[in-house]
Amino acid sequence: MQTLNVLVVDDSNVNRLVVSRLIQALGHHVVTAEDGEQALACCEAKLPDLILMDVTMPQMDGLEATRRIRERFNKHWIPIIFLTGKIEQEDMLAGLEAGGDDYLTKPVDIKLLTAKIRVMSRIADMQQRISQDAQRLEAYYLSNEMEQQLAEHVLHNLYGDRSHTGIEQWILPAVQFSGDIITAARSPTDTLHIMLADSTGHGLSAAIACLPAATVFYAMTQKGFGINAIAREINKKLKQHLPVGRFVAATLAAINPQEKTVTVWNGGIPFAAFINEQGRIEKQFQSSNPPLGILRNMDFDASVDVYRWSEPGRLMICSDGLTEAKGAQGDILSLESLCSMLASPHTQPAIAPLREQVIAHLAGHENADDISLVLAPCAASIGPASPATQNAMFTQLSNWELRLDFGPKELREELGMATLLGWLNQIGLSEAQLSDMLLIVTELFNNALDHGVLALDSSEKHSSSGFTSYLMKRAGKLFGLEHGWIQVAMSHVTGEDFPILKLCIQDSGQGFDAAPFLQSDLDDTAPHGRGIALVNRLCRSVRYQENGRCVEVEYVLR
Amino acid sequence: MSVTFHIREQEATIQIHGHFNFSQHGAFRDACKAVLAHQAIKSLEINLMEVDHLDSSALGMLLVLRDQVDERRIPRLLISNAKPVVRQIFAIAKFDKFFEID
Incomplete structure (x- = not known):
């Protein structure tokens, strides 16, 4: 058993001495007090592990002292055993009522005292463990609360x-x-x-x-x-x-x-x-x-x-x-x-x-x-556009040219647009320029693939029922693609006031007559060819060559 | 017992009862562990006859089991006797793509 600090409170010198000797003989430390007030002062100085308290004392009796100790040190439970000559039931009840935990009758029997100290010490251990757990739980609760707040903040900002x-x-x-x-x-x-x-x-x-x-x-x-x-x-x-x-x-x-x-x-x-x-x-x-x-x-x-x-x-x-x-x-x-x-x-x-x-x-x-x-x-419009953040900062390079060739394998695996997207994101366009260029490249590349390499008829796409069958036909043709290519070239050249981005897309298809789509009065509700008209509006120039197999556009980097 | 299993020669069966969800996690893991401890096992059947409902954590447990079965090179993992509700959940999660569902 661990060594306890025991406070013995008794107004009789003899009793104090006897009980103290017994407790010391059991291997515990003893502090003594002559009445309730002294007992309180001892507790203030250092909380004991166990108190043996006489009931009848001058100044402040045991009951009152116990009440005050319980009140003053309500965070820690200290076992209090009453030492008394009386064994009347009413007295016992009054003692327990005041906050006592047990009774010992005088003269103190050493075996009984040993047993009771052991019991109290066990309960005190348990009590201490519970209060430690409670503290740990509270600390955990607080840190958890903080973590949750942080998580909530991060998630909220993200979503x-x-x-x-x-x-x-x-x-x-x-x-x-x-x-x-x-x-x-x-x-x-x-x-x-x-x-x-x-x-x-x-x-x-x-x-x-x-x-x-x-x-x-x-x-x-x-x-x-x-x-x-x-x-x-x-x-x-x-x-x-x-x-x-x-x-x-x-x-x-x-x-x-x-x-x-x-x-x-x-x-x-x-x-x-x-x-x-x-x-x-x-x-x-x-x-x-x-x-x-x-x-x-x-x-x-x-x-x-x-x-x-x-x-x-x-x-x-x-x-x-x-x-x-x-x-x-x-x-x-x-x-x-x-x-x-x-x-x-x-x-x-x-x-x-x-x-x-x-x-x-x-x-x-x-x-x-x-x-x-x-x-x-x-619907036809998503809602008000987000305010454009204008920060035109082009790369240091002022004159460069890049060329990419896509063969049947790359086209089958739809690597074309993915590669071009990666590329467009690398060359330091502003948000608005990137948006325009994505639209231009997407339209022209898809035209080259769908109507050039795959030779699909665009009029079918725009009939009300044909869209699904168009998509299926496209997927089928693409899956079985053995021949064909698309070449994409882009160059950056110095213009008069602003630099110019030139884009040239060429395909292995049959070509087509682009002239009707380049008329400026083409209306937006026309069944097909809106893509080219849109590109035409965004670019300084759009030129079809080689019977429509090659398109060259110039975009001004304002 | 919410999860039971039996082994006959090279074939093992794990049967789950009631709602197959996180509350069955411990029992299911123990059953899998017990079954996989038998070296001779050549096929493992997950019998869902008694399962009324399952949730995504059950799907997760099945995925974990699938990995363990692959690791042990057990040739066959079969999910059997699923009720229509349960089948529906497998269909939404497309589990038929990598589980044999009977």
């Missing part, structure tokens, strides 16, 4: 900014942090990218698993990559960073107002659909891939589903927390009835009634999983 995207979203976490995230950003070509991601489990660990997905999403969207390339990269990152068994189900969508298309890659999200203004599901995008972070990149399938709308509507995506939310009778929400609440013009806010419907369905129960829902208007 918080939704300005200029026009989307409406709602997330209802199951615990403090949501394992569901919604990100949205506009690409330089004014396509709106949206991602709804649902990571395994919920809470902070799930939220952390979403971080790499969000950072890749924003970085690549800003650089003009398509959602298929973004999905592939996120998959790679998550596969690298997350342990096996942790993954992120996600839907990535791109809304292109010029083309009136919604492009979706869905890996493990139960519901993503285009809802028209009558509140009907016009097109549902099924999950056709495993969640992100499971497959090795060589097994990853980045193919996307494209839908072209004829009348505006909304894209709605929601996580399984919503599709599986159980009502009071264990029933599941009807998605059709939720969608029917979207029978309104796409410009109107619509998420509030849906949210209320879901909450009413939960009927006061807590949601078992994170619920997330996003609505994005699909």
Whole structure:
């Protein structure tokens, strides 16, 4: 047994001496006091591990002293044993009432004293351990609180900014942090990218698993990559960073107002659909891939589903927390009835009634999983453009020329645009210039590929029913491509006032008559050729040569 | 027991009962460990006949098991008797791409 500091309080010298000797004989230290007041003073000087207290004393009696010690040192429990000649039940009760823990009758029996000291010491040990644990718990709680605040701040900053995207979203976490995230950003070509991601489990660990997905999403969207390339990269990152068994189900969508298309890659999200203004599901995008972070990149399938709308509507995506939310009778929400609440013009806010419907369905129960829902208007314009930050700072190089050749293999694997995007992001264009150049390169490269190398008829693309069959035909031809090439050359030359970026794209196709598309009065609603007209508007000059097989444009770097 | 298993010669079966979610994690891991400890095993069947529902953490556990089975070079891992609700979840997560689901 450990050595204890024992305080003996008794007004009788003889008693004090006898009891002290006994305790010293047991191997403990002794401090003595003659009455209650002295006892209190001893406690102030140094808290004892155990107090043996006489009841009847002058000045302040044992009961009063005990009461005061309990009051004064309420943070620490000190075992107090009363020493008394009386063994009346009432006295015992009064002593326990005052805060005493046990009784010993005088004359003190050494065996009984030893046993009681041992018991008290055991309880005191326990008490001390509990209070240490409580302190540790409190410290842990405080540091946890701080960490949570920091995490909340970081996550909020990462996912918080939704300005200029026009989307409406709602997330209802199951615990403090949501394992569901919604990100949205506009690409330089004014396509709106949206991602709804649902990571395994919920809470902070799930939220952390979403971080790499969000950072890749924003970085690549800003650089003009398509959602298929973004999905592939996120998959790679998550596969690298997350342990096996942790993954992120996600839907990535791109809304292109010029083309009136919604492009979706869905890996493990139960519901993503285009809802028209009558509140009907016009097109549902099924999950056709495993969640992100499971497959090795060589097994990853980045193919996307494209839908072209004829009348505006909304894209709605929601996580399984919503599709599986159980009502009071264990029933599941009807998605059709939720969608029917979207029978309104796409410009109107619509998420509030849906949210209320879901909450009413939960009927006061807590949601078992994170619920997330996003609505994005699909129309000819995404909304006000983000304020352009003008910082034209071109690279030090003032005269350079670059050339890239793409053969059948590169074209089959769709490496062309990805390479060009990387390239355009390297040459130090301002945001506005990058946006223009992306548009120009995308239009001209796709023309060269689709209508040059693959010899697809563009009129088919723009008929209302032909779009899907056009895409399928394109995918088929591309898959079987054995011959053909596209050559892209870009050069930077000094102009009169501003430097000029020259771009020349040449293909192995049959060529075409470009003259009609270069007329300035071509109207925006013409069924096809809008791409070339757009390029013509952005560039200082557009020249087709070799019967349309080669196009050369000049863009002024203002 | 929420997770049971039995082994007959070279074939092992793990059966899960009720909701297959994180609360079954310990039991499922123990069952997998016990089954994989048998060197002779040539096939492992996950019988979901008694499973009413599963969530993403269950999918995670199955992925972990798949890795362990690959590591041990056990030729066959089969998921059997899944109810329609459970099948639906596998379909959304496209687990049919890398699990044999019967």
